Amino acid sequence: MAAAPLLEIDDLRLAYATERGTVRAVDGVGLTLRRNEAVVILGESGCGKSSLAKALLRTLPRNAYAPEGRVRLDGAEVLGLPEERFRRQVRWVRIALVMQAAMNALNPVVRVGEQVAEPLRIHRGCSRRQAAARAAEAFAEVGIPGDFLQRYPHELSGGMRQRAVLAMALVTEPDIVVLDEPTSALDVLTQAAIMNVLKRIKRDRGVSFVLITHDVATSSEIADRVALMYAGQVVEEASAEAFFTAPAHPYSQMLMASVPRLHQPEPPQPIPGRPPSLLEPPAGCRFAERCPQRFDRCSEPPPALPLGERHRVRCWLHATGGGRP
């Protein structure tokens, strides 16, 4: 029997209580990740990418309902673990999170070296000295000069702060690092440098990454796999090669056609319309209203249909005998 995937997310749901009603930010998401793989969660703003990360790591705001569904790490269910065990055994220890704009969340009055060492003292029980030595190694690994350990966050550039946050996530040697828009606040050259650091760490350390972004160019840099989200659901999950060369879902195809490229004869084609509200999403396919290929069956909700090995598409066009008449 094949080994269980490192991470298996199945039918994950997360909703928020708001004055206007229940926002179903993550609505039946499924995803698998193997060791040393990078999966990119791609999708436009508001489709539920950050909520997925928060549900996974239980870093939820107060108005969130408890997430539902299944999350397995090496085959063991972790979503139902009591908070104390989750904190001791999973968060930071097995899965670390680099939140959106994390580089601005560093404590301004504590030296960065101490901040990077802190997870080791809390989660791995290291002495101050061991933790400091390991923090220095982590700094070298992400390309920060050693003497920066003594500096305060405001003495570092944005790119260096982002590297420090990455070092903090890696220092406990987690199996998985979840990165929410890790480069979106940085200039293009710094973005490229950070992506190179991630690629090297993946190669050298065998870490798995879940990288959240709205940027197709960033995603293609590192992805082994892509999960494209739309209105709270994964509409296509595929290998990066299949996704970038022959996307199967109409939304994936339109998204790829909307990206400006060098040497492209056709101008980029923006996708008309807007995603539906997550307060009352449509009963059928959520993309139908914007889809040029919609047909009668799209008024029913499509399941995630298998299209090949580890390739799934939430679209009736790919149903056996269920496609367009």
Ligand SMILES: Nc1ncnc2c1ncn2[C@@H]1O[C@H](COP(=O)(O)OP(=O)(O)OP(=O)(O)O)[C@@H](O)[C@H]1O
């Ligand atoms: N604390 C909250 N309370 C209520 N609604 C929320 C909350 N956080 C997020 N949402 C809503 O949940 C939906 C998904 O948001 P989420 O931030 O997960 O999307 P995203 O794809 O990460 O977008 P972005 O890239 O803009 O952060 C959106 O409709 C958003 O308005």
